[in-house]
Amino acid sequence: MSGIADVARVAGVSKSTASRALSGSGYVSEDTRRRVADAAASLGYVPSTSAVSLATGRTRTVGVMMPTVTRWFFAEVLEGIQHSLLQHGLDLTLYTAGPDRASHDIVYRDFLSQRRFDGLIAVGLDPVDRDVDMMRSLERPVVTVASGDIAGVDVAIDDEYAVRRATEHLIDLGHRSIVFLGGPRAHWAHVDELRFRGYLRTMESAGLGAHAHHVTCPVTLPGGFEAAVDLLSYPEQRPTGIVAVCDEVAIGAIIAARRLGISVPAELSVIGIDDHEYAEMFSLTTLAQNPRQQGALAVDLLAQRIADPTIVGGVKPLRARLVSRHSTARVREG
Amino acid sequence: MSGIADVARVAGVSKSTASRALSGSGYVSEDTRRRVADAAASLGYVPSTSAVSLATGRTRTVGVMMPTVTRWFFAEVLEGIQHSLLQHGLDLTLYTAGPDRASHDIVYRDFLSQRRFDGLIAVGLDPVDRDVDMMRSLERPVVTVASGDIAGVDVAIDDEYAVRRATEHLIDLGHRSIVFLGGPRAHWAHVDELRFRGYLRTMESAGLGAHAHHVTCPVTLPGGFEAAVDLLSYPEQRPTGIVAVCDEVAIGAIIAARRLGISVPAELSVIGIDDHEYAEMFSLTTLAQNPRQQGALAVDLLAQRIADPTIVGGVKPLRARLVSRHSTARVREG
Numbered sequence: 001m002s003g004i005a006d007v008a009r010v011a012g013v014s015k016s017t018a019s020r021a022l023s024g025s026g027y028v029s030e031d032t033r034r035r036v037a038d039a040a041a042s043l044g045y046v047p048s049t050s051a052v053s054l055a056t057g058r059t060r061t062v063g064v065m066m067p068t069v070t071r072w073f074f075a076e077v078l079e080g081i082q083h084s085l086l087q088h089g090l091d092l093t094l095y096t097a098g099p100d101r102a103s104h105d106i107v108y109r110d111f112l113s114q115r116r117f118d119g120l121i122a123v124g125l126d127p128v129d130r131d132v133d134m135m136r137s138l139e140r141p142v143v144t145v146a147s148g149d150i151a152g153v154d155v156a157i158d159d160e161y162a163v164r165r166a167t168e169h170l171i172d173l174g175h176r177s178i179v180f181l182g183g184p185r186a187h188w189a190h191v192d193e194l195r196f197r198g199y200l201r202t203m204e205s206a207g208l209g210a211h212a213h214h215v216t217c218p219v220t221l222p223g224g225f226e227a228a229v230d231l232l233s234y235p236e237q238r239p240t241g242i243v244a245v246c247d248e249v250a251i252g253a254i255i256a257a258r259r260l261g262i263s264v265p266a267e268l269s270v271i272g273i274d275d276h277e278y279a280e281m282f283s284l285t286t287l288a289q290n291p292r293q294q295g296a297l298a299v300d301l302l303a304q305r306i307a308d309p310t311i312v313g314g315v316k317p318l319r320a321r322l323v324s325r326h327s328t329a330r331v332r333e334g
Numbered sequence: 335m336s337g338i339a340d341v342a343r344v345a346g347v348s349k350s351t352a353s354r355a356l357s358g359s360g361y362v363s364e365d366t367r368r369r370v371a372d373a374a375a376s377l378g379y380v381p382s383t384s385a386v387s388l389a390t391g392r393t394r395t396v397g398v399m400m401p402t403v404t405r406w407f408f409a410e411v412l413e414g415i416q417h418s419l420l421q422h423g424l425d426l427t428l429y430t431a432g433p434d435r436a437s438h439d440i441v442y443r444d445f446l447s448q449r450r451f452d453g454l455i456a457v458g459l460d461p462v463d464r465d466v467d468m469m470r471s472l473e474r475p476v477v478t479v480a481s482g483d484i485a486g487v488d489v490a491i492d493d494e495y496a497v498r499r500a501t502e503h504l505i506d507l508g509h510r511s512i513v514f515l516g517g518p519r520a521h522w523a524h525v526d527e528l529r530f531r532g533y534l535r536t537m538e539s540a541g542l543g544a545h546a547h548h549v550t551c552p553v554t555l556p557g558g559f560e561a562a563v564d565l566l567s568y569p570e571q572r573p574t575g576i577v578a579v580c581d582e583v584a585i586g587a588i589i590a591a592r593r594l595g596i597s598v599p600a601e602l603s604v605i606g607i608d609d610h611e612y613a614e615m616f617s618l619t620t621l622a623q624n625p626r627q628q629g630a631l632a633v634d635l636l637a638q639r640i641a642d643p644t645i646v647g648g649v650k651p652l653r654a655r656l657v658s659r660h661s662t663a664r665v666r667e668g
Contacts, residue, residue, distance in 0.1 A: 061427070061450075069412050070611075075404040082403075082430050086440055091450060093395070094428045096416050106420055116395075116425060222615045255615070258592060277404075281556045281589070 010039035061091040062302060063117035065107070065131070066124055067098060071220075072248060072276050073291050077123050077145060080295020088303055093117060097131075099187060108134055115140060119302045122147065126190045141305035143298045143314070146191060154314030155297045159191055159273075162287040162320035163198035166243050166271045169285070169322065171206050174331040175241035175269060178203065181227060181253060182245030184216045192219060192245050195273070199243055219245055224252025232260050232268070240331050241269045247276035247286055254282050254327060265329035275323055285328040287320035294318070344373035395425040396636060397451035399441070399465070400458055401432060405554075406582060406610050407625050411457050411479060414629020422637055427451060431465075433521060442468055449474060453636045456481065460524045475639035477632045477648070480525060480625075488648030489631045493525055493607075496621040496654035497532035500577050500605045503619070503656065505540050508665040509575035509603060512537065513565065515587060516558060516579030518550050526553060526579050529607065533577055553579055558586025566594050566602070574665050575603045581610035581620055588616050588661060599663035609657055619662040621654035628652070 008018035013032060021028045021036035028036070064081055066074050078094075085092050095111060097103040112120075112135065119141040125131040126147065135142045145155045170178050180199045183192030196214060203212040217227030224244060232238055232253075244250035250272030257264050264270055272279070275288030297315050305311050342352035347366060355362045355370035362370070398415055400408050412428075419426050429445060431437040446454075446469065453475040459465040460481065469476045479489045504512050514533045517526030530548060537546040551561030558578060566572055566587075578584035584606030591598050598604055606613070609622030631649050639645050 069403050069416075070406075070409040072404075075409055078403050078428075079430065082428060086437070086444070089444055091445065092428050094412075094416060094426045096413065103420070110420070110423055111425065221612060225615050252615075255589075277554075278556060281559050281586075 007039045011035045061117045063120045065095040076291035077295040080292035084296040084299035143302045157289045158317035159194045160198040163195040164202045167202040170241040177239040178241040179239040182249040221248040221252045224249030228253035228256035244272045247272035247274035269328040283326035288323045341373045345369045395451045397454045399429040410625035411629040414626035418630040418633035477636045491623045492651035493528045494532040497529040498536045501536040504575040511573040512575040513573040516583040555582040555586045558583030562587035562590035578606045581606035581608035603662040617660040619659045622657045
């Protein structure tokens with residue numbers, strides 16, 4: 001590929017003049033600038049971004065940190081971010097750090113501390129891990145998505161609202177024995193904990209506090225399936241309604257019910273939060289959110305903050321929308 | 335954060351000496367090098383990678399291109415790559431380009447042409463799109479994963495073997511009416527096409543060519559579900575066995591069968607390729623592959639090629655392994 005020397009030769013100027021013309025730093029006449037630009041275009045010359053970075057202090061790169069890319073929500077947010085960054089002409093550097101502290105430490109010590117980005121997007125990082133505090137100490141703009149802390153987060157749905165709406169939907173249909181399914185108590189993700197607390201408050205407000213019950217399970221489809229097989233196998237402990245921490249767990253519960261010959265919704269109502277790509281095929285009633293849109297909003301916000309670091313304030317919490325399908329129904333009188 | 339001037343001051347040397355000592359370029363005494371290193375460590379100083387890149391020509395970054403991150407296979411490969419790059423101290427820059435030509439063009443024109451990486455990993459890119467040819471023109475090492483072209487690909491399972499093994503498994507159990515489910519004919523992914531052709535050849539070798547039948551559908555779980563509902567609704571056209579293009583499609587078919595009251599495996603055998611995270615809960619018999627391992631192998635191979643660009647030759651095609659669960663059984667005599 002062509003170098004700056006080739007561009008200079010074709011344009012008939014010195015290398016340093018060609019460099020000034022292309023970087024936009026230092027004076028060159030308009031005529032020279034045009035000749036150099038034409039030469040660069042005709043040669044397919046692309047400037048070294050390392051040199052541009054040194055000159056401008058900009059990397060044209062955004063770092064994205066999330067715990068995993070294998071769950072629906074994170075993969076969708078990542079696609080939203082990627083699509084939007086392409087429009088902005090910005091590279092995406094991905095950092096995943098699982099629940100173990102050690103992988104976080106490697107990411108911080110060996111990667112983030114080098115600040116090879118103009119800004120960071122942190123998705124689903126728990127406030128308790130202090131990740132976001134560490135990111136902010138890097139003196140680059142940070143935008144947070146879905147960290148389960150409405151006060152400090154930039155882009156997120158209102159989890160408290162979503163789970164209240166889901167729980168009230170079942171209460172309105174006459175259910176009293178409503179289980180909250182999902183999330184291990186031991187290593188709570190903050191979002192899961194928020195949703196559980198919202199469920200609990202809603203049950204208590206409706207005078208159903210004595211019926212509130214948390215069945216823990218990994219926040220995955222197989223996790224929901226296995227926990228629901230356990231929960232539903234004994235008629236005496238079987239609830240009439242399940243509020244699942246998310247759609248993957250809700251769908252696992254529906255599959256479990258079908259395997260056990262329990263009719264959904266005639267004998268069991270199940271409601272989720274997400275509007276996962278499988279929600280339609282399972283006729284799942286859910287509180288819909290749009291993670292791709294959240295990714296795009298995060299990029300817009302970060303681009304603003306990179307342009308002007310004094311900008312503060314995020315997006316107003318997004319409202320999940322009730323999508324009524326056929327996994328919930330009026331409780332059977334008995 | 336501290337700059338090179340702070341390091342120089344603490345070490346009691348000039349800025350240029352501190353810079354030489356830290357970059358390892360140019361002479362400094364061992365004593366000075368140690369004082370500068372200690373100063374840098376005590377201040378938590380991290381050198382500007384833009385400057386290091388200019389000096390070394392290395393970006394310490396690997397570009398990864400794949401069509402999507404929302405499918406199981408791609409998300410798993412990406413996690414494998416990420417985990418392995420962290421060990422190597424290399425950044426991961428992600429480029430996703432969907433099936434439309436326009437998004438590929440943007441990625442090449444605006445991103446890849448800038449070569450902000452020491453090497454590239456191309457995952458699941460079709461040879462027909464000529465993506466890999468364009469990548470190779472960038473004069474950086476390229477490693478290809480699962481591009482459906484055993485001759486030219488570096489890391490992949492032997493798709494022909496996997497689908498032959500799957501089809502023979504059903505033939506061995508006495509099935510004759512075996513459908514291949516998945517993959518639209520119009521925009522074949524090369525992997526899907528390879529698998530279909532392998533199925534067809536196996537059927538023909540067994541004298542069952544007249545029974546071969548391809549039911550097209552999107553290569554997703556809901557895609558498999560909908561196509562299978564159609565296929566299985568009419569007893570007269572119902573096969574006794576399904577070879578699915580991948581586990582997501584196979585699981586969709588199992589869910590469809592259950593919805594229609596068709597017993598798996600008593601009335602219908604279903605086999606997939608993958609060993610997806612949901613395979614266990616659906617008791618799916620499948621040809622298992624390990625995409626995380628493929629991601630890690632790709633990183634090892636790329637690291638070798640970056641160190642020595644004359645190295646050629648990839649990994650021997652990986653053998654998928656038959657995992658027998660309970661979605662396949664001897665055909666019912668009727």
